[in-house]
Amino acid sequence: MTFQWIHQHRAELDVALACRVLGVSRAGYYAWARRPTCGRASRRRDLTARIRAAHASSRNTYGSPRVTAELKDAGVARCCTTATAACSTRAGGTGRCSTRAGSRAA
Numbered sequence: 001m002t003f004q005w006i007h008q009h010r011a012e013l014d015v016a017l018a019c020r021v022l023g024v025s026r027a028g029y030y031a032w033a034r035r036p037t038c039g040r041a042s043r044r045r046d047l048t049a050r051i052r053a054a055h056a057s058s059r060n061t062y063g064s065p066r067v068t069a070e071l072k073d074a075g076v077a078r079c080c081t082t083a084t085a086a087c088s089t090r091a092g093g094t095g096r097c098s099t100r101a102g103s104r105a106a
Contacts, residue, residue, distance in 0.1 A: 003032040043078075048091045050076060051084055064088060 006018045006029055019026045037045075054070040055062055062070065064085040071079045 003029050007033060044087060044090075047071075047076070047079065047083070048087045050074070051088055052091070055088075 002022050002024050006013075006015060006022065006024075009018065015029060016026055019029055050071055051067055054067045054074075058066065058070075064081050067088070068079055068081045068084045071084065
């Protein structure tokens, strides 16, 4: 998290100063910055992009079960409703929660 913050603010702050203030080594920061993204993170990023596309193509009406079905039809092998809902939630949520007319509590 510290390295990520330094990376986001490296344009306006000196990396060496930020590392010293936050108590991390410059070498550690640069090693982190050069390290490739892990496989799970890249799969999650790809799945999130596909979820957003499927949700948008449904005019933002499909929930996770229907989005999952769309993804499976598109050939996404490793996808389940739980993973679809989790990725959607982590990405800021794509679904809407609305109350049906007449189903409100009295």
